[in-house]
Amino acid sequence: xxxxxxxxxxxxxxxxxxxxxxxxxxxxxxxxxxxxxxxxxxxxxxxxxxxxxxxxxxxxxxxxxxxxxxxxxxxxxxxxxxxxxxxxxxxxxxxxxxxxxxxxxxxxxxxxxxxxx
Amino acid sequence: xxxxxxxxxxxxxxxxxxxxxxxxxxxxxxxxxxxxxxxxxxxxxxxxxxxxxxxxxxxxxxxxxxxxxxxxxxxxxxxxxxxxxxxxxxxxxxxxxxxxxxxxxxxxxxxxx
Numbered sequence: 153x154x155x156x157x158x159x160x161x162x163x164x165x166x167x168x169x170x171x172x173x174x175x176x177x178x179x180x181x182x183x184x185x186x187x188x189x190x191x192x193x194x195x196x197x198x199x200x201x202x203x204x205x206x207x208x209x210x211x212x213x214x215x216x217x218x219x220x221x222x223x224x225x226x227x228x229x230x231x232x233x234x235x236x237x238x239x240x241x242x243x244x245x246x247x248x249x250x251x252x253x254x255x256x257x258x259x260x261x262x263x264x265x266x267x268x269x
Numbered sequence: 270x271x272x273x274x275x276x277x278x279x280x281x282x283x284x285x286x287x288x289x290x291x292x293x294x295x296x297x298x299x300x301x302x303x304x305x306x307x308x309x310x311x312x313x314x315x316x317x318x319x320x321x322x323x324x325x326x327x328x329x330x331x332x333x334x335x336x337x338x339x340x341x342x343x344x345x346x347x348x349x350x351x352x353x354x355x356x357x358x359x360x361x362x363x364x365x366x367x368x369x370x371x372x373x374x375x376x377x378x379x380x381x382x
Contacts, residue, residue, distance in 0.1 A: 160309070184368045195273070195359050195373035196312075240312070244368050256325065257371060259312040 155179050158241055158260025167269050171228040175241035175260045178222065182258075183245040185217050187226045190238045190262070199239075200226065231267045238262040272296040273374035275360050281380045282350065290345040290377045292360030300366040301343040303335060306357040306376070318343060319366040350381045 158175045165171055173187075183204055188196035200215040202208045208215045214227040224243070228235055241260040273294045282288050294301060303315040317325035318337040332354075334346040343360055357376040363369035 156311070186370055188373075193375070193378075195275075195361075195375045196371075198370050198372065201370045242312075256314060256317070257312075261309065261311050 155258050156260045160261050162264040164266045169231050171231050173226040173239050173263050175224050181245040182243040185224050186242040188240040233267050233269055236266045238264050272372055275374035275377050279378045283382055287348040292343040294362040298362035298364050300363045302361040303345050304359040352381050355381045
């Protein structure tokens with residue numbers, strides 16, 4: 153079983169739609185959760201960074217973490233064609249022996265999103 | 270200007286060549302990373318440097334050799350690569366190597382012929 157599962161899509165929605173992107177994970181030690189956006193021919197760009205469970209909102213973007221279900225989500229409201237990109241979830245935490253990880257992010261495969269006008 | 274700059278953007282090399290990838294970060298971060306991104310696969314961590322000391326080598330073949338002369342610069346030296354090494358190589362930096370978010374460069378698209 154992969155540590156992080158992310159539906160690769162592709163996902164195609166009309167402009168203005170609400171987009172829901174999701175990841176599930178198996179390692180209960182994960183405590184830090186991130187979403188990155190990657191445009192074609194560019195590197196990943198940090199969108200959201202959250203610690204532990206709860207919600208975080210930034211403009212049209214909302215990140216949710218449910219540690220009890222080992223499930224994280226990114227919602228995009230009023231989606232725009234400029235949101236078309238690959239969205240990567242990533243997470244990290246303490247290593248299994250209780251030590252501090254060396255920033256070892258575990259990434260999902262990425263979901264390709266297209267928002268059409 | 271991006272905080273993390275990678276050169277070259279594209280590289281084509283034969284299996285017997287030796288080349289180097291360069292990364293420079295302008296963010297004052299203390300940790301730097303090399304990642305490999307292949308189609309339809311998650312990002313793979315290759316190397317981690319913290320304050321110029323290598324703290325992780327993720328079972329990477331010896332044909333990839335990293336170098337970190339100072340906290341702002343990172344190199345990846347390549348020799349006798351295989352076609353399956355063709356991928357996007359991403360450099361990243363973070364404030365420290367303990368769960369800080371990463372800031373990525375735009376990568377070097379490497380093709381091995």
